[in-house]
Amino acid sequence: MNLPLTPATALLAILVMALVTYITRAGGVMVMSRVPIGPKVERFINAMAGAVLVAVILPLAVQGDWGARLALVATLMVMLTTHKPLIAITAGMATAAFWRLI
Amino acid sequence: MSAQLDTQGTLWGFKRMVPLSLFVIAFGLAFGVAAIQRGLTGFEALLMSGLVFAGAAQFASLELWGPTIPLVALIATTFAINARHLLMGAALYPWVRHLPTGQRYACLGLMSDSNWAMAAADYRRGESNVGMLVGGGIALWLAWMLGTLLGVVFGSGISEPERFGLDVIMGCFLLAMLVGGKPQLSMLIPWSVAAVAALLAIYFLPTNAHVIVGALAGGIAGLCLPVATPKAAS
Numbered sequence: 382m383n384l385p386l387t388p389a390t391a392l393l394a395i396l397v398m399a400l401v402t403y404i405t406r407a408g409g410v411m412v413m414s415r416v417p418i419g420p421k422v423e424r425f426i427n428a429m430a431g432a433v434l435v436a437v438i439l440p441l442a443v444q445g446d447w448g449a450r451l452a453l454v455a456t457l458m459v460m461l462t463t464h465k466p467l468i469a470i471t472a473g474m475a476t477a478a479f480w481r482l483i
Numbered sequence: 484m485s486a487q488l489d490t491q492g493t494l495w496g497f498k499r500m501v502p503l504s505l506f507v508i509a510f511g512l513a514f515g516v517a518a519i520q521r522g523l524t525g526f527e528a529l530l531m532s533g534l535v536f537a538g539a540a541q542f543a544s545l546e547l548w549g550p551t552i553p554l555v556a557l558i559a560t561t562f563a564i565n566a567r568h569l570l571m572g573a574a575l576y577p578w579v580r581h582l583p584t585g586q587r588y589a590c591l592g593l594m595s596d597s598n599w600a601m602a603a604a605d606y607r608r609g610e611s612n613v614g615m616l617v618g619g620g621i622a623l624w625l626a627w628m629l630g631t632l633l634g635v636v637f638g639s640g641i642s643e644p645e646r647f648g649l650d651v652i653m654g655c656f657l658l659a660m661l662v663g664g665k666p667q668l669s670m671l672i673p674w675s676v677a678a679v680a681a682l683l684a685i686y687f688l689p690t691n692a693h694v695i696v697g698a699l700a701g702g703i704a705g706l707c708l709p710v711a712t713p714k715a716a717s
Contacts, residue, residue, distance in 0.1 A: 399535045439693065456654075461662060477648030
Protein backbone atom coordinates (compact mmCIF):
# COMPACT_ATOMS: atom_id res chain seq x y z
CA MET A 382 0.00 0.00 0.00
CA ASN A 383 1.63 3.23 -1.20
CA LEU A 384 0.37 6.54 0.11
CA PRO A 385 1.21 9.80 -1.65
CA LEU A 386 3.43 11.89 0.60
CA THR A 387 1.48 14.71 2.27
CA PRO A 388 1.90 16.26 5.73
CA ALA A 389 -1.00 14.06 6.91
CA THR A 390 0.39 10.78 5.54
CA ALA A 391 3.85 11.63 6.88
CA LEU A 392 2.30 12.13 10.32
CA LEU A 393 0.38 8.86 9.95
CA ALA A 394 3.57 7.01 8.96
CA ILE A 395 5.42 8.37 12.00
CA LEU A 396 2.57 7.45 14.37
CA VAL A 397 2.34 3.94 12.91
CA MET A 398 6.12 3.49 13.30
CA ALA A 399 5.86 4.70 16.91
CA LEU A 400 3.03 2.24 17.62
CA VAL A 401 4.84 -0.73 16.04
CA THR A 402 8.02 0.12 17.95
CA TYR A 403 6.14 0.42 21.25
CA ILE A 404 4.50 -2.94 20.63
CA THR A 405 7.96 -4.52 20.28
CA ARG A 406 9.12 -2.83 23.50
CA ALA A 407 6.11 -3.90 25.57
CA GLY A 408 5.39 -7.13 23.66
CA GLY A 409 8.20 -9.21 25.14
CA VAL A 410 6.90 -8.71 28.68
CA MET A 411 3.27 -9.10 27.58
CA VAL A 412 3.95 -12.40 25.79
CA MET A 413 6.15 -13.77 28.60
CA SER A 414 3.33 -13.25 31.11
CA ARG A 415 1.37 -15.87 29.11
CA VAL A 416 3.78 -18.18 27.27
CA PRO A 417 7.59 -18.27 27.50
CA ILE A 418 9.45 -17.28 24.30
CA GLY A 419 11.19 -20.42 23.06
CA PRO A 420 14.62 -20.87 21.44
CA LYS A 421 13.11 -21.24 17.95
CA VAL A 422 11.40 -17.85 18.11
CA GLU A 423 14.64 -16.41 19.47
CA ARG A 424 16.66 -17.82 16.54
CA PHE A 425 14.13 -16.48 14.03
CA ILE A 426 14.15 -12.98 15.56
CA ASN A 427 17.95 -12.85 15.86
CA ALA A 428 18.44 -13.84 12.22
CA MET A 429 15.65 -11.57 11.00
CA ALA A 430 17.10 -8.52 12.81
CA GLY A 431 20.28 -8.66 10.71
CA ALA A 432 18.53 -9.87 7.56
CA VAL A 433 16.27 -6.83 7.34
CA LEU A 434 19.31 -4.52 7.62
CA VAL A 435 20.98 -6.44 4.78
CA ALA A 436 17.83 -6.00 2.68
CA VAL A 437 17.58 -2.27 3.41
CA ILE A 438 21.27 -1.59 2.61
CA LEU A 439 21.30 -3.70 -0.57
CA PRO A 440 19.77 -1.17 -3.02
CA LEU A 441 22.45 1.38 -2.10
CA ALA A 442 25.14 -1.18 -2.97
CA VAL A 443 23.40 -2.40 -6.15
CA GLN A 444 21.90 0.80 -7.53
CA GLY A 445 24.13 3.46 -5.95
CA ASP A 446 27.12 5.14 -7.61
CA TRP A 447 30.70 4.07 -6.93
CA GLY A 448 30.96 6.74 -4.24
CA ALA A 449 28.19 5.01 -2.29
CA ARG A 450 29.62 1.52 -2.88
CA LEU A 451 33.11 2.50 -1.74
CA ALA A 452 31.54 4.26 1.27
CA LEU A 453 29.98 0.95 2.31
CA VAL A 454 33.28 -0.89 1.81
CA ALA A 455 35.09 1.72 3.92
CA THR A 456 32.44 1.51 6.67
CA LEU A 457 32.68 -2.28 6.72
CA MET A 458 36.48 -2.33 6.90
CA VAL A 459 36.74 0.32 9.62
CA MET A 460 33.95 -1.33 11.60
CA LEU A 461 35.66 -4.74 11.46
CA THR A 462 38.98 -3.27 12.60
CA THR A 463 37.95 -0.61 15.15
CA HIS A 464 34.41 -1.69 16.25
CA LYS A 465 33.62 2.03 16.56
CA PRO A 466 30.44 2.94 14.63
CA LEU A 467 31.03 6.70 14.62
CA ILE A 468 34.49 6.34 13.11
CA ALA A 469 33.22 3.80 10.58
CA ILE A 470 30.33 6.04 9.47
CA THR A 471 32.65 9.07 9.20
CA ALA A 472 35.08 7.02 7.11
CA GLY A 473 32.22 6.01 4.81
CA MET A 474 31.03 9.58 4.31
CA ALA A 475 34.58 10.85 3.76
CA THR A 476 35.16 8.13 1.15
CA ALA A 477 32.00 9.07 -0.78
CA ALA A 478 32.88 12.79 -0.59
CA PHE A 479 36.46 12.14 -1.73
CA TRP A 480 35.42 9.87 -4.61
CA ARG A 481 33.02 12.51 -5.91
CA LEU A 482 35.66 15.23 -5.59
CA ILE A 483 38.16 13.48 -7.89
CA MET B 484 12.87 -10.56 44.61
CA SER B 485 10.94 -7.34 44.15
CA ALA B 486 11.28 -4.30 41.92
CA GLN B 487 10.75 -0.64 42.59
CA LEU B 488 10.90 2.67 40.78
CA ASP B 489 11.77 5.94 42.53
CA THR B 490 13.27 9.36 41.76
CA GLN B 491 16.61 8.63 43.40
CA GLY B 492 17.20 5.44 41.39
CA THR B 493 16.12 7.19 38.20
CA LEU B 494 18.59 10.04 38.76
CA TRP B 495 21.35 7.51 39.44
CA GLY B 496 20.51 5.71 36.20
CA PHE B 497 20.47 9.03 34.34
CA LYS B 498 23.96 9.93 35.61
CA ARG B 499 25.41 6.56 34.68
CA MET B 500 24.12 6.99 31.11
CA VAL B 501 25.46 10.52 30.53
CA PRO B 502 28.87 9.50 29.06
CA LEU B 503 27.27 7.18 26.50
CA SER B 504 24.58 9.76 25.71
CA LEU B 505 27.21 12.09 24.27
CA PHE B 506 27.73 9.56 21.46
CA VAL B 507 24.00 9.34 20.96
CA ILE B 508 23.96 13.11 20.27
CA ALA B 509 26.30 12.47 17.33
CA PHE B 510 24.05 9.71 15.96
CA GLY B 511 21.01 11.95 16.42
CA LEU B 512 22.79 14.69 14.50
CA ALA B 513 23.44 12.26 11.64
CA PHE B 514 19.76 11.29 11.67
CA GLY B 515 18.60 14.91 11.65
CA VAL B 516 20.82 15.77 8.68
CA ALA B 517 19.73 12.64 6.78
CA ALA B 518 16.04 13.26 7.50
CA ILE B 519 16.13 16.86 6.24
CA GLN B 520 18.07 15.74 3.20
CA ARG B 521 15.42 13.09 2.53
CA GLY B 522 12.63 15.67 2.54
CA LEU B 523 11.21 15.42 6.06
CA THR B 524 10.40 18.72 7.75
CA GLY B 525 12.28 19.60 10.93
CA PHE B 526 9.10 18.99 12.92
CA GLU B 527 8.59 15.55 11.37
CA ALA B 528 12.18 14.55 12.10
CA LEU B 529 11.87 15.63 15.74
CA LEU B 530 8.47 13.96 16.10
CA MET B 531 9.87 10.71 14.73
CA SER B 532 12.85 10.83 17.10
CA GLY B 533 10.60 11.67 20.03
CA LEU B 534 7.95 9.01 19.45
CA VAL B 535 9.81 6.19 17.70
CA PHE B 536 13.13 6.62 19.56
CA ALA B 537 14.88 3.80 17.69
CA GLY B 538 17.89 4.74 15.56
CA ALA B 539 18.19 1.86 13.11
CA ALA B 540 14.44 1.77 12.36
CA GLN B 541 14.40 5.54 11.82
CA PHE B 542 17.38 5.45 9.42
CA ALA B 543 15.80 2.54 7.55
CA SER B 544 12.48 4.40 7.25
CA LEU B 545 14.35 7.22 5.50
CA GLU B 546 15.46 4.71 2.84
CA LEU B 547 11.76 4.01 2.16
CA TRP B 548 10.68 7.67 2.35
CA GLY B 549 9.93 9.29 -1.02
CA PRO B 550 7.18 10.80 -3.15
CA THR B 551 5.03 7.94 -1.83
CA ILE B 552 5.18 6.16 1.52
CA PRO B 553 5.05 2.35 1.34
CA LEU B 554 3.09 1.78 4.56
CA VAL B 555 3.25 -2.03 4.60
CA ALA B 556 7.01 -2.10 3.92
CA LEU B 557 7.48 0.60 6.57
CA ILE B 558 5.56 -1.43 9.18
CA ALA B 559 7.44 -4.62 8.27
CA THR B 560 10.83 -2.89 8.40
CA THR B 561 10.11 -1.18 11.70
CA PHE B 562 8.89 -4.44 13.21
CA ALA B 563 11.76 -6.56 11.90
CA ILE B 564 14.46 -4.14 13.05
CA ASN B 565 12.85 -3.64 16.46
CA ALA B 566 11.84 -7.26 17.03
CA ARG B 567 14.96 -7.64 19.17
CA HIS B 568 13.08 -5.55 21.76
CA LEU B 569 10.76 -8.53 22.22
CA LEU B 570 13.70 -10.65 23.41
CA MET B 571 15.11 -7.81 25.51
CA GLY B 572 11.75 -7.25 27.22
CA ALA B 573 11.30 -10.98 27.76
CA ALA B 574 14.68 -11.09 29.52
CA LEU B 575 13.57 -8.39 31.95
CA TYR B 576 10.14 -9.94 32.53
CA PRO B 577 10.95 -11.66 35.86
CA TRP B 578 12.17 -8.28 37.13
CA VAL B 579 9.60 -5.77 35.94
CA ARG B 580 6.58 -8.02 36.56
CA HIS B 581 6.70 -6.88 40.20
CA LEU B 582 6.00 -3.27 39.17
CA PRO B 583 2.43 -1.92 39.03
CA THR B 584 1.04 -2.46 35.50
CA GLY B 585 1.05 1.24 34.53
CA GLN B 586 4.64 1.79 35.66
CA ARG B 587 5.75 -1.44 33.99
CA TYR B 588 4.49 -0.51 30.53
CA ALA B 589 5.63 3.11 30.85
CA CYS B 590 9.19 1.97 31.74
CA LEU B 591 9.28 -0.36 28.74
CA GLY B 592 8.55 2.58 26.41
CA LEU B 593 12.01 3.89 27.30
CA MET B 594 13.80 0.58 26.72
CA SER B 595 16.68 0.97 24.26
CA ASP B 596 19.80 -1.14 23.66
CA SER B 597 22.25 0.55 26.04
CA ASN B 598 19.96 1.21 29.00
CA TRP B 599 18.57 -2.31 28.63
CA ALA B 600 22.08 -3.79 28.74
CA MET B 601 22.96 -1.85 31.90
CA ALA B 602 19.58 -2.55 33.53
CA ALA B 603 19.87 -6.26 32.73
CA ALA B 604 23.29 -6.23 34.44
CA ASP B 605 21.70 -4.55 37.48
CA TYR B 606 18.98 -7.21 37.54
CA ARG B 607 21.52 -10.05 37.38
CA ARG B 608 23.37 -8.47 40.31
CA GLY B 609 20.16 -8.64 42.34
CA GLU B 610 19.36 -4.92 42.23
CA SER B 611 15.67 -4.24 42.85
CA ASN B 612 15.63 -0.62 41.61
CA VAL B 613 14.66 -0.31 37.94
CA GLY B 614 15.99 3.29 37.84
CA MET B 615 18.73 2.33 35.38
CA LEU B 616 16.13 1.42 32.77
CA VAL B 617 14.10 4.60 33.29
CA GLY B 618 16.83 7.17 34.08
CA GLY B 619 19.13 5.76 31.41
CA GLY B 620 16.25 5.80 28.94
CA ILE B 621 15.49 9.45 29.71
CA ALA B 622 19.17 10.40 29.23
CA LEU B 623 19.28 8.57 25.88
CA TRP B 624 15.98 10.12 24.76
CA LEU B 625 17.12 13.66 25.58
CA ALA B 626 20.45 13.10 23.79
CA TRP B 627 18.66 11.63 20.74
CA MET B 628 16.30 14.65 20.62
CA LEU B 629 19.11 17.19 21.08
CA GLY B 630 21.16 15.47 18.36
CA THR B 631 18.18 15.41 15.98
CA LEU B 632 17.56 19.12 16.61
CA LEU B 633 21.21 19.97 15.88
CA GLY B 634 21.06 17.83 12.73
CA VAL B 635 17.87 19.50 11.56
CA VAL B 636 19.40 22.98 12.03
CA PHE B 637 22.71 21.99 10.47
CA GLY B 638 21.15 19.94 7.66
CA SER B 639 18.87 22.77 6.54
CA GLY B 640 21.89 24.86 5.54
CA ILE B 641 23.37 22.33 3.10
CA SER B 642 22.44 22.59 -0.58
CA GLU B 643 24.52 19.83 -2.18
CA PRO B 644 24.51 16.94 0.33
CA GLU B 645 26.14 14.47 -2.12
CA ARG B 646 29.34 16.52 -2.24
CA PHE B 647 29.86 15.92 1.48
CA GLY B 648 28.82 12.28 1.35
CA LEU B 649 25.73 13.05 3.44
CA ASP B 650 23.49 10.88 1.23
CA VAL B 651 25.34 7.74 2.32
CA ILE B 652 24.91 8.33 6.09
CA MET B 653 21.88 6.01 6.26
CA GLY B 654 23.56 3.12 4.49
CA CYS B 655 26.78 3.51 6.48
CA PHE B 656 24.88 3.76 9.78
CA LEU B 657 22.84 0.63 9.08
CA LEU B 658 25.90 -1.31 7.95
CA ALA B 659 27.78 -0.26 11.10
CA MET B 660 24.82 -1.46 13.20
CA LEU B 661 24.72 -4.75 11.29
CA VAL B 662 28.42 -5.48 11.82
CA GLY B 663 28.58 -3.91 15.28
CA GLY B 664 27.49 -5.46 18.52
CA LYS B 665 28.94 -8.92 18.45
CA PRO B 666 29.60 -10.13 14.90
CA GLN B 667 28.77 -13.82 14.69
CA LEU B 668 30.02 -15.92 11.81
CA SER B 669 26.95 -18.16 12.11
CA MET B 670 24.88 -15.18 10.98
CA LEU B 671 26.61 -15.09 7.59
CA ILE B 672 24.29 -17.80 6.23
CA PRO B 673 20.96 -16.09 7.10
CA TRP B 674 22.41 -12.75 5.96
CA SER B 675 23.51 -14.24 2.62
CA VAL B 676 20.11 -15.87 2.14
CA ALA B 677 18.51 -12.50 2.90
CA ALA B 678 20.79 -10.75 0.40
CA VAL B 679 19.99 -13.19 -2.42
CA ALA B 680 16.25 -13.12 -1.71
CA ALA B 681 16.20 -9.32 -1.47
CA LEU B 682 18.22 -8.99 -4.67
CA LEU B 683 15.74 -11.17 -6.58
CA ALA B 684 12.88 -9.15 -5.08
CA ILE B 685 14.48 -5.87 -6.21
CA TYR B 686 14.40 -7.07 -9.82
CA PHE B 687 11.24 -9.17 -9.94
CA LEU B 688 8.84 -7.90 -7.27
CA PRO B 689 7.14 -4.55 -6.65
CA THR B 690 9.18 -1.71 -5.14
CA ASN B 691 10.10 -2.16 -1.47
CA ALA B 692 8.96 -5.80 -1.33
CA HIS B 693 12.66 -6.68 -0.99
CA VAL B 694 12.64 -5.57 2.65
CA ILE B 695 9.90 -7.99 3.68
CA VAL B 696 11.25 -10.81 1.48
CA GLY B 697 14.80 -10.35 2.84
CA ALA B 698 13.71 -10.21 6.48
CA LEU B 699 11.54 -13.32 6.22
CA ALA B 700 14.06 -15.30 4.17
CA GLY B 701 16.83 -14.47 6.64
CA GLY B 702 14.64 -15.29 9.64
CA ILE B 703 13.59 -18.64 8.19
CA ALA B 704 17.21 -19.45 7.28
CA GLY B 705 18.18 -18.76 10.89
CA LEU B 706 15.39 -21.04 12.07
CA CYS B 707 16.46 -23.91 9.79
CA LEU B 708 20.14 -23.76 10.70
CA PRO B 709 21.27 -26.55 13.00
CA VAL B 710 21.84 -25.22 16.49
CA ALA B 711 25.59 -24.82 16.94
CA THR B 712 26.70 -26.84 19.92
CA PRO B 713 30.09 -26.12 21.53
CA LYS B 714 31.42 -29.47 20.20
CA ALA B 715 30.24 -28.91 16.63
CA ALA B 716 31.86 -25.47 16.59
CA SER B 717 35.42 -26.84 16.74
